[in-house]
Amino acid sequence: MTERRDPDAILAAWLDEGPDVLPESTRRAIEVTTRTTDQARHLAWLPWRAANMNGTTRLALVAAAVVAVAVGGLYVLRPGTDGPGVGGSGSPVPSSSPSSASPTASPSDDPLDTAKWTTYVSSRYGFSIDRPADWTEEPADHAWTFENDSEAWQSTGVESFVNAEGSVKASAWSVAVAPGTTVEGWMEAYCTGQNAGPCTGIQEGAVDVETGDQHPGRLQFGPEKDTMAFFLDGQTMYVVAVWRGETDPTVRPYGGARKLLEAFSSTLTFPTEPPQGSPSAS
Amino acid sequence: MRTRLVELASEGDDVAFGQLVDLDGDRCYAIAYRILRDVERAQDAVQQAFLLAWRELPRLRDPERFGPWLQRLLVNACYEELRRHRRWTTRIRALPVDGPSGPDPTVSIDDRDSLDRAFQRLSPEHRAVFVLHHHTGLPLADIADIVGAPVGTVKSRLHYATRTLRAAIVADSQVDSTEARLA
Numbered sequence: 070m071t072e073r074r075d076p077d078a079i080l081a082a083w084l085d086e087g088p089d090v091l092p093e094s095t096r097r098a099i100e101v102t103t104r105t106t107d108q109a110r111h112l113a114w115l116p117w118r119a120a121n122m123n124g125t126t127r128l129a130l131v132a133a134a135v136v137a138v139a140v141g142g143l144y145v146l147r148p149g150t151d152g153p154g155v156g157g158s159g160s161p162v163p164s165s166s167p168s169s170a171s172p173t174a175s176p177s178d179d180p181l182d183t184a185k186w187t188t189y190v191s192s193r194y195g196f197s198i199d200r201p202a203d204w205t206e207e208p209a210d211h212a213w214t215f216e217n218d219s220e221a222w223q224s225t226g227v228e229s230f231v232n233a234e235g236s237v238k239a240s241a242w243s244v245a246v247a248p249g250t251t252v253e254g255w256m257e258a259y260c261t262g263q264n265a266g267p268c269t270g271i272q273e274g275a276v277d278v279e280t281g282d283q284h285p286g287r288l289q290f291g292p293e294k295d296t297m298a299f300f301l302d303g304q305t306m307y308v309v310a311v312w313r314g315e316t317d318p319t320v321r322p323y324g325g326a327r328k329l330l331e332a333f334s335s336t337l338t339f340p341t342e343p344p345q346g347s348p349s350a351s
Numbered sequence: 352m353r354t355r356l357v358e359l360a361s362e363g364d365d366v367a368f369g370q371l372v373d374l375d376g377d378r379c380y381a382i383a384y385r386i387l388r389d390v391e392r393a394q395d396a397v398q399q400a401f402l403l404a405w406r407e408l409p410r411l412r413d414p415e416r417f418g419p420w421l422q423r424l425l426v427n428a429c430y431e432e433l434r435r436h437r438r439w440t441t442r443i444r445a446l447p448v449d450g451p452s453g454p455d456p457t458v459s460i461d462d463r464d465s466l467d468r469a470f471q472r473l474s475p476e477h478r479a480v481f482v483l484h485h486h487t488g489l490p491l492a493d494i495a496d497i498v499g500a501p502v503g504t505v506k507s508r509l510h511y512a513t514r515t516l517r518a519a520i521v522a523d524s525q526v527d528s529t530e531a532r533l534a
Binding site: 077106235 | 361363365368369373376379384388397398402406408409410423424427428430431463466486499513517520521
């Protein structure tokens with residue numbers, strides 16, 4: 070005769086089997102990797118954070134900047150290239166400062182293939198944007214406002230997408246702006262809103278970028294700051310961000326934060342009717 | 352105390368972070384093992400989750416959210432382990448007998464074999480929900496937060512996983528009965 074068995078009891082017992090104590094070797098491994106791994110910093114805007122850097126980092130960045138300027142200079146001055154050249158036409162985006170040199174529109178080489186990405190339509194903001202198929206969506210739970218959300222990079226007022234590993238997050242949102250607002254002016258105001266540091270001229274390192282429906286914008290990137298693109302359509306500012314620096318290891322599989330952001334931006338389509346909202350900081 | 356440790360760790364205090372590992376390491380390992388059913392991969396997943404937690408801690412705005420946030424990193428690390436080793440799922444695995452939770456006499460060898468095979472067939476997402484609910488005892492809303500899916504999806508995953516595993520035991524029982532009758 071067969072004894073009556075309770076499947077749930079068996080299931081519970083089976084689930085309880087197994088180790089419950091993290092081996093000492095794993096603890097030690099975590100300890101060692103922690104000691105040898107730098108923490109990520111929320112470096113939204115480099116000029117502000119530069120003041121907080123240690124000497125070595127500052128020196129390395131200065132050296133990198135010198136090399137970049139030297140290489141850039143050679144590129145610009147070399148005859149017969151397709152580079153921007155001296156006195157080039159500059160950016161088609163209106164600038165708040167006549168003296169700000171505008172780097173040329175230069176999408177990174179070999180853009181990411183977005184053909185198999187999944188389209189996400191923002192019910193809150195009205196725009197549509199594609200995300201990689203295996204990324205998770207985190208819909209905005211309130212309307213982003215400059216006053217309440219500009220200081221919080223983790224604001225939940227943005228439409229966000231997180232990769233399968235949980236290591237890279239991209240976000241997009243829009244906000245109404247006052248008449249006369251320029252992309253560069255708003256970038257600077259956003260920078261200032263995030264911290265109290267110097268943000269004047271922050272837009273000078275930006276490059277041109279374009280949405281899927283051919284709206285021009287400006288893309289701000291750097292090795293240790295969040296990568297962000299800004300698009301102005303009438304009185305609405307659209308922002309797309311990859312919350313990673315260009316050289317962060319987590320964005321390496323995508324060819325860097327800039328390439329990933331360009332891919333997101335290339336799928337962004339503005340709503341036919343701009344979203345309603347009160348004007349924000351200009 | 353934990354919140355203070357999180358704050359210190361987010362400012363680069365690796366000793367404080369070590370204390371967080373002491374506080375949460377066992378629980379993370381227990382969860383990872385039960386999702387992955389493999390000691391070495393569970394260790395790798397825990398290590399990966401804590402490493403990522405260390406790196407990303409300065410970006411965590413609310414220290415009170417450290418627990419769910421860490422579990423999310425852990426579950427994602429488990430997913431990654433499962434994806435990375437998918438083609439090796441048939442490899443032989445020995446049940447660890449060290450520690451307080453060795454083989455339970457309630458579970459026969461046949462049950463264990465059936466459950467192991469049924470569990471292997473579940474997707475990573477189903478496994479995670481099942482373990483977080485039945486082993487860790489988390490409510491569905493908390494699980495939804497950790498796995499980044501709506502509560503309804505979590506509920507249906509849990510239902511499917513539980514039904515599949517129960518069915519494996521019942522099928523095993525029926526085979527036993529048939530064999531007993533034939534003997």
